[in-house]
Amino acid sequence: SQLAEENPWALSVHEGESVTVNCSYKTSITALQWYRQKSGEGPAQLILIRSNEREKRNGRLRATLDTSSQSSSLSITATRCEDTAVYFCARNNNNRIFFGDGTQLVVKP
Amino acid sequence: ETAVFQTPNYHVTQVGNEVSFNCKQTLGHDTMYWYKQDSKKLLKIMFSYNNKQLIVNETVPRRFSPQSSDKAHLNLRIKSVEPEDSAVYLCASSYTSAETLYFGSGTRLTVL
Numbered sequence: 001s002q003l004a005e006e007n008p009w010a011l012s013v014h015e016g017e018s019v020t021v022n023c024s025y026k027t028s029i030t031a032l033q034w035y036r037q038k039s040g041e042g043p044a045q046l047i048l049i050r051s052n053e054r055e056k057r058n059g060r061l062r063a064t065l066d067t068s069s070q071s072s073s074l075s076i077t078a079t080r081c082e083d084t085a086v087y088f089c090a091r092n093n094n095n096r097i098f099f100g101d102g103t104q105l106v107v108k109p
Numbered sequence: 110e111t112a113v114f115q116t117p118n119y120h121v122t123q124v125g126n127e128v129s130f131n132c133k134q135t136l137g138h139d140t141m142y143w144y145k146q147d148s149k150k151l152l153k154i155m156f157s158y159n160n161k162q163l164i165v166n167e168t169v170p171r172r173f174s175p176q177s178s179d180k181a182h183l184n185l186r187i188k189s190v191e192p193e194d195s196a197v198y199l200c201a202s203s204y205t206s207a208e209t210l211y212f213g214s215g216t217r218l219t220v221l
Contacts, residue, residue: 033209033210035210037150040214041212041214041215042113042199042201042212042213042214042215043152043199043210043212044212045209045210045211048208048209086150088152090210092208095157095159095164095165096154096157096165096167097142097154097210098154099144099151099152099153101149101150101151102150102151102152104150
């Protein structure tokens with residue numbers, strides 16, 4: 001991957017359950033972003049969390065950032081079928097945004 | 110609400126042909142990008158333009174060339190396609206470099 005990696009590679013949950021996707025990165029950052037890509041669409045940003053922030057929320061989504069361990073997590077509560085997508089973390093580096101490999105999340109009815 | 114428009118949605122072609130993809134953004138952003146997404150969903154940046162100037166050119170084969178007429182348009186030309194060029198090509202824009210990206214829905218290229 002280009003400087004960021006998510007884990008696990010794939011997840012499957014039932015509607016209403018909570019789920020967490022983790023991300024690790026290897027160099028310093030100014031910000032870390034989480035994107036979601038649904039089938040047939042381009043990625044869409046969910047949350048941008050800056051290096052001086054520890055947590056950020058967006059509705060049912062919560063992102064955390066730990067710069068000391070160079071890791072981030074994205075949690076989704078009360079999952080819905082429409083949350084089925086690939087989730088990417090992305091980091092900035094010299095005018096580029098590098099994406100991790102992605103985690104495929106499937107939410108079953 | 111779509112604000113980054115890509116055409117065509119799909120393109121099937123033979124090895125050695127030339128193809129061209131178009132991208133337009135209506136967000137008033139200064140920076141535009143091309144990303145390549147392979148069959149495993151891996152996203153790799155190819156090019157970045159800021160106000161019609163190339164600012165990032167990752168290691169891509171010379172047969173790929175970006176073209177920008179103004180800051181709202183960024184096209185991608187592939188001079189002589191090869192099978193490994195089969196992928197989804199995603200265009201994106203941002204207000205400033207390396208900030209929130211807004212993506213189009215992509216152009217899926219299949220090279221036979």
